[in-house]
Amino acid sequence: FAFSESYKLLFIARSLQGIGSSCSSVAGMGMLASVYPDDEERGNAMGIALGGMAMGVLVGPPFGSVMYEFVGKAAPFLVLAALALLDG
Template sequence: MVNPFVGFITNRIGYDTPLFCGFCFTFMSAVMVTLANSYALLMVARGLHGIGSCCTSVAGMGLLADVYPDDYERGKAMGFAMSVMAIGLLGGAPFGSVMYQFTGKEAPFLVIAGFALVDGALQLYTLKPLKFSPRNMPLPPYRALLTDPYILIAAGSLCICNLSYGILEPTLTIRMMEYMCSPRWELGLAFLPSMLTFMIVVNVFGMLAHKIGR
């Protein structure tokens, strides 16, 4: 829901401010989870985390595309960024399960909050999040985007890819607990092979796409 809105905002005020907003929402979400004592509060925290993820991913990828106009360099930059994203997305599962088992529920989110603070400090030092830098590029209407066959193919492929991971995330862990009596630290490790292969392949295909076409 928030992704298209963030894309619109980046065109109006630049990339720096949405990136910094992503840090703020992520930090607030991590702190809220450590303090949460109800399902409703956890839902709010997850909602804030989703908004922070939108701000970071949309503005971050847009910034990379803007900084690297050359197609080959852009492919390499996107591949590297996606591999680091894989570390966070898929590596978070084994990291969180091990810490949850041996240090408690709050510890992994306190670590995330600490990382977010470092990220926010680096953004303040490197970027200009408090100063708007409008780009004023003409935006195509959403109707044109939704009828573009290339966008539909890319969006559909991304949907199927993330749907498979979304199905595995809640079902695999429950099945491991019910049928394999797995301890908590093993639940996240089941996603480790996915992270490793993703990191390798996403860099290879960035360069391969430039050579043979996407």
């Protein structure tokens, strides 16, 4: 995303992001289900996880637009890449 100049490359990058997101979401929920065998604890853990995902959906677009406007087109993607690297 950060260095693409064509629509085709943006489409490929977004497709890969969607595939990765779906895989990590399903795997994460599966891990929570295996760690919390009790129904009530599992429900609470999944509620927190889904709340965090919803917070990302709410905070992401304003963050990206501010970074894009004041720092540059590549900035939001490079910040997220650095966060993913630190997380890994």
